[in-house]
Amino acid sequence: MLIGELAERSGTTTRMLRYYEQQGLLRARRSSNGYRSYDESELRVVEEIRALLASGFGLQEIPPFVACLRAGNASGDVCPDSVAVLRRKLAEVDAHLGQLSTLREQLRSQLTKAIESREEPCHRGCQ
Amino acid sequence: MLIGELAERSGTTTRMLRYYEQQGLLRARRSSNGYRSYDESELRVVEEIRALLASGFGLQEIPPFVACLRAGNASGDVCPDSVAVLRRKLAEVDAHLGQLSTLREQLRSQLTKAIESREEPCHRGCQ
DNA sequence: CCTTGCCTTGACGTCGGCGGCAACGTTTAC
DNA sequence: GTAAACGTTGCCGCCGACGTCAAGGCAAGG
Numbered sequence A, B: 001m002l003i004g005e006l007a008e009r010s011g012t013t014t015r016m017l018r019y020y021e022q023q024g025l026l027r028a029r030r031s032s033n034g035y036r037s038y039d040e041s042e043l044r045v046v047e048e049i050r051a052l053l054a055s056g057f058g059l060q061e062i063p064p065f066v067a068c069l070r071a072g073n074a075s076g077d078v079c080p081d082s083v084a085v086l087r088r089k090l091a092e093v094d095a096h097l098g099q100l101s102t103l104r105e106q107l108r109s110q111l112t113k114a115i116e117s118r119e120e121p122c123h124r125g126c127q
Numbered sequence C: 001c002c003t004t005g006c007c008t009t010g011a012c013g014t015c016g017g018c019g020g021c022a023a024c025g026t027t028t029a030c
Numbered sequence D: 001g002t003a004a005a006c007g008t009t010g011c012c013g014c015c016g017a018c019g020t021c022a023a024g025g026c027a028a029g030g
Helices: A003-010 A014-022 A041-054 A063-070 A080-119 B003-010 B014-022 B041-054 B063-070 B080-119
Strands: none
Touching (some): B063 B080
């Protein structure tokens, strides 16, 4: 399979595939003319990468999942390293959720105060 | 007040202050030697900017608050435009919170499945 | 032969809020 | 006179996942 076909079948672009390879996530044999030639199994790998990116993982966090797939597992999630990354990401998401809900409360009170002070404009000394 | 003093008093850097001015948020008179000269009131403006940035606003969203302060209000929040931006940001934060909690659930189930399949390794045909 | 459509590598642009450096002018102090 | 400590403008770097050329090689068909 050439890069164009893999790009189309995986719903990506040739640019992305070359980038992922440059980042050490994808592998390709080279034909005699220098073209990249992909196994069918790489399609699965690309789908895994896309799914993880869509879930907010960075490319650097993805290698364990790819390695897990290449090791013959049906899912990239089941290996210890992958589980560790999943746990870490879950913790990050929780932390982010905490920050956001704090921020949300702050915004709500800020908004409430602003609206209150507009209902009583220039209560004392607003020029 | 020169830029260095304003930077120190506001806990920022001269670099930031010049950047904010370039983005149209700060104003400064120029002395005969070309140095920026700030009113005392600009300190308040800088503090407002920093607070908003810390709350996740972008520089482009901040002008209404600055204008509100310059109009003589004690708070930058009370003007209609500011309130509109606050509402919009609150909505964005809510949307973000929704996405994150959805993602959190996805991660949790993914993690659960991964751990389950490791407790029953190679249930059938794991090579 | 020429076009069309693949493929290759490499380099630069994007967004945003800065940091850091260069190269230079001004003021103050010794 | 000179050195230090200010100020000025302007440009490049950073992060990260790409898009977008540029300039060329290779294959297939008229």
